[in-house]
Amino acid sequence: MSWSMNTLCRNHSVRNTLILGLGVVALAAVALSQTLNVRVPSAAVAGESIWIGTTGSGSATFYLIGPTVSLKHDVQLGSEIVVPSKQTEIAGQYKAVVCVDHCQSADFYVAPAKPASLTFLVHPSRVPVGQNDAISGVALAFDEFGNLIFEPSTVDFQLAAKGSALTTRSVQTQNGIAWFRAPSGKAAGALQVTASLHDVSARRVVQQVASDPCNLRIKGQRTPKGVLVETEPIRDCAGNPVPDGTVVTFTAKNGNEISTVDAPVKQDVARAQIQAKGTLVVSAASGVVMGNELRLEAQ
């Protein structure tokens, strides 16, 4: 016996049975979807308890899957499930899954809480004075649970050095980050760099040091063993004394004979004893700076 679809549809009793069957399946599907439904919060904040609603009756297994979280416990359908604040500390996407013989799930997001700390990266730790764009700072805001706060907010940067005016600038965070670049000051010393967001702040210190020496001048005198040469107090072009340990190279020339001595600066002055005889032409250099030439006649 072979029946085509047309034959089937023409047969009233078969057609009625089919329609009834489809109706039952549709009703069952609707009933099933009504018995198990998961309602999640539209807005949740890290570290706050949340309530998840379910429909239906009987017992079910509830799962909460999210960043760091994998919860599983039995629940009664139709009642609200309380997720304690401890389980929502990490911001991000969560899935609430309820299973009886099949599973239903719903997604929701947990947003970061209010700013509680600033990660503040400042470079460099030591910088010569008078340099353009020599200092940079990057600030990232986090809540108390370590979530990056990506909602735009304004970070205030302050640069304060002894003897110079306070510099401030306000920068709006983009993708959770605010940053700045600034020139170094004119005077050597500690530069306090502070980033503030609401009542949260972080402070770093940049040591501003003298730049290259400026106007290197030397003086010298004959000694029984040769010559003793020393610099006048060495300062950079802004008048800051160069740090101890800065190397000054003294060169003594006598015709084709050349003697070279490296001497570190101690208390602003570099000194060297050069063993040489005859008429000498002594010069000094430090970094890219050349000093004056000193002519010392033979004794």
Place this chain on the structure above:
Amino acid sequence: MLRRADKSYARAFCSRGMLWLVGGVLLAALGCFATDTAPQVVLDATKAAPRTVEALTQRSIVRDYRFAWTNLSEALASNSANPLNGLFEGTASSWLHDEISNQLKNGLTSRYLNQNHKLEVVFYAPEGDVMELHDTAEYDLEVLDGNKSIHSEHAVVHYIVLMTPGADRWVVRQIQSVPHF
């Protein structure tokens, strides 16, 4: 007793059968591999600011981010922190360790299959010590309670990622999903 022609026919039949068998096994193996491939990562560094990302750094980021996701999915599928292998540091590392121990406690495992990551550098610090990336990740996620699948979906998830340079690699310090960029 088989005749000579029959023997050669039987030998040819057997060798052809072996070929089919080997081919079948290979195809099955390829089929298995086709169900999950290594994470695919593409990087767009054209919008990086204030510092531009050097070509070598771009290659390192793609390599290390791919390794990071390979290791992350292995760790969450096996509930073992061993595969994490130093590619996650700080907050990202402690969050992942927590997730693994919570999964283990409840007998759950997660599988991240067929991953595609579209990475975009949105911030690269002036001194090159931190980079922020946006990852639009697509994968097939399956969550299992024991052997029973409780959730499966093809997911598209947006991640904000912070990476910093380590001694010989870039490490993930923060990975946080967001509704949108």
